[in-house]
Amino acid sequence: MSKINSEFSTELTKLGCPVDLNVCFNCGNCSAICPLSEGENSFPRKIIRASILGVEDDIKTSLDPWMCYYCGECSETCPQEANPGELMMSLRRWLTTKYDWTGLSWKFYTSKKWEFSAIILLAAFVFFLFALLNGIPLSTDKTFINEIAPWRIVEIGDWIMAGVLAALLISFIFNMHRMIIIKDKTIKVPLKLYFTEFWTLIFHFASQWRFSDCEIKIQSFWKKLCAGKYNYWIAHWLLMSGYVLLFTMIVIFLEWFQTDTIYPWWYPQRLFGYYATFGLIFGTVYFIIHRIKKDRENSKHSHITDWTFIILLLLSAVSGILMHISRINQSPLLVTYYLYVVHLMIVVPMLCIEVPFSKWSHLAYRPFAIYFNNIKMAARELVKKQSNSTAN
Numbered sequence: 513m514s515k516i517n518s519e520f521s522t523e524l525t526k527l528g529c530p531v532d533l534n535v536c537f538n539c540g541n542c543s544a545i546c547p548l549s550e551g552e553n554s555f556p557r558k559i560i561r562a563s564i565l566g567v568e569d570d571i572k573t574s575l576d577p578w579m580c581y582y583c584g585e586c587s588e589t590c591p592q593e594a595n596p597g598e599l600m601m602s603l604r605r606w607l608t609t610k611y612d613w614t615g616l617s618w619k620f621y622t623s624k625k626w627e628f629s630a631i632i633l634l635a636a637f638v639f640f641l642f643a644l645l646n647g648i649p650l651s652t653d654k655t656f657i658n659e660i661a662p663w664r665i666v667e668i669g670d671w672i673m674a675g676v677l678a679a680l681l682i683s684f685i686f687n688m689h690r691m692i693i694i695k696d697k698t699i700k701v702p703l704k705l706y707f708t709e710f711w712t713l714i715f716h717f718a719s720q721w722r723f724s725d726c727e728i729k730i731q732s733f734w735k736k737l738c739a740g741k742y743n744y745w746i747a748h749w750l751l752m753s754g755y756v757l758l759f760t761m762i763v764i765f766l767e768w769f770q771t772d773t774i775y776p777w778w779y780p781q782r783l784f785g786y787y788a789t790f791g792l793i794f795g796t797v798y799f800i801i802h803r804i805k806k807d808r809e810n811s812k813h814s815h816i817t818d819w820t821f822i823i824l825l826l827l828s829a830v831s832g833i834l835m836h837i838s839r840i841n842q843s844p845l846l847v848t849y850y851l852y853v854v855h856l857m858i859v860v861p862m863l864c865i866e867v868p869f870s871k872w873s874h875l876a877y878r879p880f881a882i883y884f885n886n887i888k889m890a891a892r893e894l895v896k897k898q899s900n901s902t903a904n
């Protein structure tokens with residue numbers, strides 16, 4: 513017996529859903545037009561129906577919201593202006609709050625006070641940590657950044673933070689797996705499928721390829737490229753790859769990245785840093801412009817957490833590059849030092865809040881959703897083959 517949640521539409525409204533679900537008359541136009549909806553994975557009509565009825569169990573176990581990459585086609589063509597694309601966005605927020613057992617995602621998505629207080633507290637924590645270690649220097653006779661912020665100590669902090677964030681995110685993904693695969697009694701998944709389908713997880717995390725499919729199917733690759741149909745995917749990919757590269761250099765290769773030697777511009781350490789900064793600034797500015805102009809269906813309704821994430825990312829990149837410019841121009845060490853502290857006061861809250869509890873987490877949930885979906889489809893295929901061979 514499926515659980516009905518009579519408060520479901522109120523919960524979605526709290527999560528920023530601007531849609532009146534009751535105007536939908538279930539015509540199915542949205543599923544017909546959706547470029548990503550196919551075969552067994554037909555959406556969004558079914559999940560809209562479940563949302564109207566508040567069938568919480570069906571929504572919790574559904575992967576449909578993650579399969580949608582919010583091209584906005586369905587919203588543009590819905591005869592009732594029910595805005596199914598925005599409903600899918602809100603359902604992703606709702607699912608994020610269900611995978612998260614700490615309850616913090618719900619707090620951050622529904623309360624500005626919670627989100628901004630957490631950002632300020634973490635920024636203050638970073639500031640006082642540096643004040644504790646170095647005092648509050650007004651001038652310094654030290655020559656190098658590694659003397660006042662030794663990479664070995666910063667690296668320990670990085671590892672602790674990365675370990676805690678990874679543990680939280682992994683536990684949420686286990687929760688997602690429990691809801692989607694373990695609780696689904698209609699299918700038994702053989703262990704080997706987790707290995708044979710693993711490539712889909714890596715491929716979709718690295719390429720975000722379904723974004724590029726999220727356009728009308730009939731056009732060829734070149735026609736779509738020339739018409740700028742891939743711009744959104746390119747901006748998203750640059751942002752994501754810049755972020756992942758920077759995170760890797762800071763957490764794994766800090767000794768190499770945080771150096772006092774000034775290498776020539778073509779040295780890989782500098783080129784990687786420039787690429788990551790370019791990706792972050794290009795991607796964030798692209799999304800900020802569209803959110804301000806509201807010229808795409810998927811940028812018309814910005815939730816406060818969309819803004820917080822993108823602004824924190826932009827500030828992280830800008831403060832990082834300012835620090836770099838200050839360092840290579842051999843500005844007074846005090847300037848570089850304070851820019852370094854400000855940079856960390858932005859980066860630490862951005863990572864601690866956004867990665868496990870807020871907007872960033874979709875970068876992990878989406879490829880896992882495709883992975884789980886492929887595992888389930890492969891398991892169904894196996895059952896079909898086995899029953900066919902038994903029948904023969």
Ligand code: SF4
Pocket residue numbers: 535536537538539540541542543557560589590591592593594595596
């Ligand atoms: S959301 Fe719009 S297009 Fe989709 S089923 Fe409802 S009325 Fe039809």
Ligand code: SF4
Pocket residue numbers: 542545546547548549555556579580581582583584585586587596597600726
């Ligand atoms: S926003 Fe695009 S991908 Fe998402 S359900 Fe609508 S048509 Fe499909």
